[in-house]
Amino acid sequence: AEISLQALEPMRTVICLLFLYELPSRISTLLGGDPPISVINNNKYITQVTPEAQVTDRNVDDSSPSLDHAIHTALSGQSKTVILMGPEGSGKTTTLEKLVVDWAKGEHLQNFSYVFYFRVRVINSLEGALSLETLMQHHHIPPESMPLVLQKPEDVLCVFDDLDQYKVFPDPSAHTLCSDPSQAVSVSCLIASLLHGSLLKGAAFVVATRPKESLEFPNSTRMEVLGFLKPQREAYFNGFFTDPATANKALTHMERTLGFYDFCTSPRFCWTVCSIYKILMDAGAELPETLTQLHVDILVHLIQALNEARVRELVLALGRMELDCFSFHRFLSSVGAFLQVDGDLDSDACVFSFTSQLMQEFLLAVCFFLDKSEGVEKMLEKHKGHVKFLDLFLSGLSEPVQRRPLETLLEEFNSDQITDFKRWFKSSSEETLKGCYKHEHHRCFHLLHQAHSKKLVKEIITPSAQTGISYGDLSLQDCVALTYVVTCLGEMELLNLYGTRDFTKEKAEALAPAMSLSHKIFFSGSSLSTGAVSHLASALSRGITKELDLSYARLGDEKFKILCAGLRDCKLLLACRLTEASCDELVSVLTSGASQLYVLFDSELTGACCRHLTEALMSEHWSLTELELSVNDLGQEGALLLCQGLSQTGCPLEKLGLKRCELTQPVFKELGSLLKSGTSRLKSLIVGINKVGNQGVKHLWDAVAHPSCLLEELDVEMTDLTDACVEDLCAAVRASKTLKILELRNNSLTDVSVPALIQVMQDSHNMQEMNLKYNDFSDEVLDMLYECDKIRY
C-alpha cells in the first residue's frame, strides 16, 4: 500500500503502518472484489451518497451530501457513535478504510489523535479473556502510548467493522460492563463496554454492520449505506474500463439486463459484473442476457482458472453446503474463489462463509440438476425463507441454451431433475394464473423472464390465465418481467394497474413496450409521476391502446398536457380529472384530426370549458364521432353553448354522453330541437341522471317521433319519469324508424304503465331492448314482463 507516509506525525505513521499491516493479506477475487485499500490507492474510490441526496435528486452532483462527509460531520458534532448499515458488499469496509486513510493522510477527522481499526472477524478468533490494554497491544500500540490514549479518550476514534459477525451480540443488560482497561474480560464484554461507554468513556466510534434490528448505542446516529445508485455505477464503470465506449457498452448492457435487481447497488456485484464482462469482451464472446447466464459465465470462468481435477465434486460440495474443514481440505487451493475463510483452517473455530449470496444460491440450483436428489417441491420448501433467487436460477438452468457452457465443463444435467422442474413449473404456474394473487403472478413472470424462452411463455400463459387482475404497485423487476411476457405474447387484452401508488419514470420506461401492446390500460386510482406520464404518452402514440382509464388518478393539468402529446394518434381517452387549465390542450387534441374517440368522464370540466369545446366542435378540424362528457358540472349556460356547437351543419358527432351533468329543462329543449333540425347525425344520446322530469324529457320524446331524428339509443335513466310520460314515450317509439335501445332504469313507472310498454315493444320492429329495472313495479306484473323478451326488468 503506497500511502505517502513522510508527511505524517510519527504516531500516525506507526498507527497507519499497523493498520495497513493489520489488513489481512487480501487479494482481489472475482466474487470478493478488489480489496478496499487497492481501490483507495488506485484512485478508484467512488464517493457514496446519503439517502437524503437520493431523495432530492437522483442525478447527484458534486455538491450533494456524500456519505463520507455525513460521517465526518456526525463525528465532529454531538454524536459519538455512527452506525453504518448496509447489505452484503455495499461498501461498508471500503468506506471505513477510506476514513482511516484520510485521517492518516491528515485530510479529515483531525480532531482525533488516535484511530483504531478493529475487524470483528479477527477479534472473534482471539480466544479467552482480554483486557482493553491487551487488545490495543494486539493492534500494536506501543506501551508508552497507552497512558496517553487512556487519559484523553475524546482524542480516540475506534472503528469496528463487520459487527454482524459478532458471535454473541453485545447486549449491555447481559453483561456486567467493565470499566478497568487492565481487567481481562470476555471479548463480547469488552466490545459492549467500549460501545456503551464504560470503557474509554468519551471516545468516538464508527461501527459497520449488515442490517440488524436490535442495534442501539448511546448517542448514536444510524446511516444507511446505499451502495451505488445509477450515477455512481456510471462513474464506477468509467473508472473500470478506461475506454469510454467500452464502459458505455458494458454499463448499458448491465442496466438493461440486470439494472432492475436491487443487488445492482452493491459495489462488490458491480466489480464482479465489470470483471466478467471484461473477460468476455476480450474473448469476443456475447454478454449474458439473464442473471442465470451471468452466473454460468462466472462459474465457468472460476472453474477454468482453478487447477482442480475434480470440479464436479467441488461444485457438489459447495452446492450442498458441506461447509466443514473436512470437505474443504480436499479442495484447499480452490475454495478461496468462493468462500471467505475466517480462523485457522486446522482449528474447530474455522468459519467458512460464501462471499456472494447469489453464487451460493446458484450453486444450490446447479447441484439440484447435477445428480438425482430430492424433488423440486421438497428442495424449495427446505430453503424457504433463506433464499431469494433459487427458483429463478432453477428456471434459467432448465433451459438448454443457458446451461450448456456448464454442461460442457461438468457433465450433462440429470434429465429426470430437469423433467421434474418443468413439471413443477407448469403445474404451479397453471394454478397460480388461475388465481388472483398478483404477487404469485409476478413471481411466475419473473421465472419466465429468467428462462428466456418465448416458446415457454406461450406454453404457460394459456387463454385461461387470469392476466386481467390488477397488477398495481409493481416493482421495477415486475415491470421488466411483465414486459418480457407481453412482448413474447405479442399483445395483451387488459393491462390492469389499478391503484398503483408509485408509478415512477423508471417503471414506466420498463413497462412501455407492454403498454404499447395492450388494448386497454387501467390506471384508475393510481399515482403517476410526470416522467411516467411522458413514457405512457409515447407508448400510447406507438401502440394499439384503445381504452385508457385514468379515473381518480388525479392527473392534473400539467401531466394532462404531457399526455396529450402522445394522444394525437390515440383512439380513446377515458376518465381523467381535468380542470379549465387543460382546455387548450384538450381542444387541440380533439381537433387534431387523428383521435377517433374521446371520453372525458368525471373530469372537472366547467362551463368555461364548454366554450372551448364549442369552438372546437365548430371548427373544420373536428372529426370525432364520439364525445363523452358525463359526470361534469357543465351548468345550463355551458350545456346550451355546447348544443349550439352541435347544431353546426356538418358536425360529425354520432354519440354524446352527458350523464349527470346537472342539465336543466331548457337544455333538454335545445337537445330536442337539435335532434329534429335535420343537421344532427347523433345516433346515441346518454342524458341519464339529470333530474328534469316528464316535462324535460318530453322534448326528447317529441324529437324521437320526428322523421329527421336519427337516434338509435336513448338513455334517460333516473330522470324522474312517472306514468304520465308513457303516452308520449309510446308515441315516440311507434313513430321512430331508427330507435333500438331505450334505457329507463331508476325511474318511477308503476304497474299501470306495463301493458302499454309491452304492447309498444311487441309492435315495434326496430326496438331491440327496453330496460325497466328499478322502477316501482309490484310482483304482479313480473309474469307479464317475463313474456316480452325485449324488456329487461
Ligand SMILES: Nc1ncnc2c1ncn2[C@@H]1O[C@H](COP(=O)(O)OP(=O)(O)OP(=O)(O)O)[C@@H](O)[C@H]1O
Ligand atoms: N466506494 C467504493 N468505490 C469503489 N469500489 C468500492 C467502493 N465500495 C466498495 N467497493 C468495491 O466493492 C467491494 C466490496 O465492498 P466492501 O467490502 O466495502 O463491502 P461491505 O459492505 O463491507 O461488505 P460485507 O457486508 O460483505 O462485509 C470492495 O472490495 C471494492 O472492490
